[in-house]
Amino acid sequence: MEQRIKIxxxxxxxxxxxxxxxxxxxxxxEKHVNDFDFEVISGGMMTGEKAxxxxxxxxxxxxxxxxxxxxCGVKFGEPYLKHLEEGTMILNSEIPSIALSxxxxxKPQLSVPFVHDLQQSIYFxxxxxxxxxxxxxxxxxxxxxxxxxxxxxxxxxxxxxAYYDFALAKQLRVESFPAVLMQLSETSFxxxxxxxxxxxxxxxxxNNVIKEAGI
Numbered sequence: 739m740e741q742r743i744k745i746x747x748x749x750x751x752x753x754x755x756x757x758x759x760x761x762x763x764x765x766x767x768e769k770h771v772n773d774f775d776f777e778v779i780s781g782g783m784m785t786g787e788k789a790x791x792x793x794x795x796x797x798x799x800x801x802x803x804x805x806x807x808x809x810c811g812v813k814f815g816e817p818y819l820k821h822l823e824e825g826t827m828i829l830n831s832e833i834p835s836i837a838l839s840x841x842x843x844x845k846p847q848l849s850v851p852f853v854h855d856l857q858q859s860i861y862f863x864x865x866x867x868x869x870x871x872x873x874x875x876x877x878x879x880x881x882x883x884x885x886x887x888x889x890x891x892x893x894x895x896x897x898x899x900a901y902y903d904f905a906l907a908k909q910l911r912v913e914s915f916p917a918v919l920m921q922l923s924e925t926s927f928x929x930x931x932x933x934x935x936x937x938x939x940x941x942x943x944x945n946n947v948i949k950e951a952g953i
Contacts, residue, residue: 836896914933
């Protein structure tokens with residue numbers, strides 16, 4: 739059986755530029771869901787010593803969001819801007835990455851819409867990514883039992899799966915987010931987006947890879 743082309747989206751829940759790009763990748767998914775397989779990998783941007791409060795770990799985000807809004811056409815919601823102003827919300831990629839690992843174990847084909855909705859909840863609705871209530875809410879929206887989802891988030895195997903994602907992102911040589919790759923075979927990868935990429939450019943690059951590969 740011939741391997742289907744895979745679109746790999748490497749993101750981090752706390753990457754503001756990924757939030758700016760989230761509509762682009764979701765539109766791409768909706769357009770090509772029948773053409774390609776899609777996979778989302780957590781990058782682990784805020785882990786270990788890099789994790790901390792907004793004031794400690796990401797004070798630059800207090801002004802950087804203006805640039806993201808201007809370039810990407812997204813809005814950061816007032817509840818999130820209040821978190822920015824207070825600066826006390828903890829940024830630790832581990833928890834949302836575990837949530838993605840749990841989600842991928844249940845509905846992997848919907849991972850792109852899941853991370854879109856997760857970032858929308860954080861950056862627009864101002865929900866706390868450290869609160870398991872956020873993941874229960876998302877689970878319900880995707881037709882998953884919230885108790886089961888929360889219980890799985892507490893299991894070591896899904897924490898290990900999240901750290902496997904972080905290692906995989908490094909193996910794919912992704913050092914900044916967002917990044918999108920097209921995988922044509924076990925050893926053939928094309929980087930088609932590095933940083934924010936507009937929808938037209940992303941589509942052009944997908945078509946160019948297909949032409950170059952003679953598919």
